[in-house]
Amino acid sequence: MPLVIRPVSPDLPAARALLDASHALMAALFPPDENAVLDATALAEPDVTFYGAEESGALLGCVALKRHPEFAEVKSLFVAPEARGIGLGARLLAHVEAEAAREGLPLVRLETGDKLMAASALYRRAGYRARGPFGSYRANASSVFFEKALTAPATAAQSRERP
Template sequence: MTGDVTGAGVADRSFTVTPGDPEEPTVARMLRRSEEYAHELYPVESVHMLHVEELRSPSVRFLVARAKASGAPLACGAVVLYPDRTGEIKRMCVDTGARRQGVGAQVLAALESAARVEGVRTMRLETGVAQPEAIALYRTFGYAERGPFGSYRDDPLSIFMERHLDD
């Protein structure tokens, strides 16, 4: 995805969402904190995250929201693009200090936009039951619960969701 997606709907438009590098030190720290948080909430077998090096794959679009004033990362997310015109949201995380400011919604909107450019028609994701804010965000965007997909197995700690981008 090229260009910026600014914080539409956020009164001060104080951040931008652009392609990023998951190995850039401040972004890598955010990703590590996200992993640590996931491991606090769930047992190892219920955490399904791409490793940082996998986020640099040609089939992944990785985006970072940054504060305009400082350049500090506020959130990041990735979408994996599959040949069957589906995309899977991976590694969505928002810095604790940036929550409830619309940053996560803008990263999700930008990921969907990047997926549309690549011809994706259906977006899927797996999230955990202990993350009600993430679940609410996905529902707001029109994601509905569905069963496991791909290599996922049914897990009482997981919620699987899907959205058709044409809807």
């Protein structure tokens, strides 16, 4: 069965297991006041869509798209250890970028930790540029902030108009 990325409830046991693993990693690496994780309740808010990457019945990764009036925010991007190294993080990131573009949001922003080198490398490869804190975030010793401008997907009419 091929890998499918689709909205899932953050309350599903498999989703909770991924979130618990992600939160445990963040707690081990960063001070509590420098952790910006969202719990399952926050990930179920109306302005957030939580996606799971599922293959053969196993949830291998997750990501959330949080909508703000002027931009989208990537939250909770996490890939299970057994699924790392196959490009799943890039696929999850591309998925939320495409959704944000479809919704007409011009930018995607995110916060990550300075010790998450693989995550920062993924974001840079995907075209993200470093920026300062945004929204309610404040500068601290651990946080790194990124942003990427999106291009809206062409509509069918626009596609027909191109030479």
